[in-house]
Amino acid sequence: MSDTVLLETKDGIALITLNRPDKLNALSYELIDRLMAVLDQIEVDASAGVVVLTGAGERAFSAGADIHEFSGSVSRGPNTAARDFVRRGQAMTARLEAFRKPVIAAVNGLAFGGGCEITEAVHLAIASDRASFAKPEINLGMPPTFGGTQRLPRLAGRKRALEMLLTGDPFSAARALEIGLVNKVVPHDELLPATRELAGRIMRHSPLAAASIITAVTRGLNMAIGEGLQVESEQFAAMAPTSDLVEGLAAWRERRPPNYTGR
Numbered sequence: 001m002s003d004t005v006l007l008e009t010k011d012g013i014a015l016i017t018l019n020r021p022d023k024l025n026a027l028s029y030e031l032i033d034r035l036m037a038v039l040d041q042i043e044v045d046a047s048a049g050v051v052v053l054t055g056a057g058e059r060a061f062s063a064g065a066d067i068h069e070f071s072g073s074v075s076r077g078p079n080t081a082a083r084d085f086v087r088r089g090q091a092m093t094a095r096l097e098a099f100r101k102p103v104i105a106a107v108n109g110l111a112f113g114g115g116c117e118i119t120e121a122v123h124l125a126i127a128s129d130r131a132s133f134a135k136p137e138i139n140l141g142m143p144p145t146f147g148g149t150q151r152l153p154r155l156a157g158r159k160r161a162l163e164m165l166l167t168g169d170p171f172s173a174a175r176a177l178e179i180g181l182v183n184k185v186v187p188h189d190e191l192l193p194a195t196r197e198l199a200g201r202i203m204r205h206s207p208l209a210a211a212s213i214i215t216a217v218t219r220g221l222n223m224a225i226g227e228g229l230q231v232e233s234e235q236f237a238a239m240a241p242t243s244d245l246v247e248g249l250a251a252w253r254e255r256r257p258p259n260y261t262g263r
């Protein structure tokens with residue numbers, strides 16, 4: 001595997017590290033393609049229950065799309081830019097958002113542009129107190145392209161999102177918590193332990209139930225409630241014949257901890 005993305009799976013956690021620290025983990029096309037390949041690998045790995053995504057080095061989670069690289073695509077015209085840059089980045093954030101194992105961002109530093117869009121797309125996020133966030137695309141004379149105009153308004157509300165999108169100003173981890181972009185802010189040294197602790201609290205449960213919940217929430221958020229309830233009902237129907245549901249109900253009746261098999 002190319003070292004722009006590292007993967008280490010241990011104790012049920014697939015730890016993905018964006019690994020271009022000298023470029024503040026900017027999202028080159030190669031890095032995005034490797035991240036997609038790593039997600040394919042984790043998807044079929046039964047030993048991986050939760051995904052944690054973080055950045056290498058002391059400074060950055062990710063400073064966003066690789067500006068040098070996508071400038072080249074832009075100079076080759078709108079069709080090339082849409083294909084090589086926009087659709088590639090949108091596919092990455094959509095894949096993370098819809099991934100059927102919980103994905104937690106451990107935001108260890110700068111999360112600008114695409115780094116912020118990854119944080120918006122994943123299911124849960126914990127930020128170091130040293131993290132900072134920004135929607136700086138407007139500083140480059142462009143709108144965000146990896147879902148940043150769509151997910152942040154849904155998460156934080158239209159006016160809060162528009163302030164960030166229209167000013168491009170950085171904001172703190174505390175502000176990210178306030179607007180619902182992250183779940184928790186912890187002292188820098190506690191970032192990975194706190195993320196592992198959260199992952200552990202999820203992994204006590206049936207992975208099938210977790211996957212159903214992610215799908216129902218992710219798809220439902222973009223639908224009218226009637227259609228969303230239909231998705232919820234389908235997700236339950238898919239769980240009804242599973243051993244995990246039989247086990248969860250039996251464990252409750254027998255007042256013992258459940259022993260899930262993911263089947």
Ligand code: COA
Pocket residue numbers: 022023024026027063064065066067068110112113114136137140
């Ligand atoms: N794309 C490509 N390279 C990037 C990058 C990006 N988004 N962000 C940082 N880098 C590279 C820099 O080119 C530099 O590499 P070099 O040493 O080979 O020149 C290295 O990472 C360190 O960045 P630098 O700009 O020197 O650090 P800084 O502390 O002065 O500034 C930032 C930090 C985040 C303010 C600045 O790097 C920045 O504005 N990055 C772009 C953020 C952005 O607009 N992202 C959205 C893109 S759509």
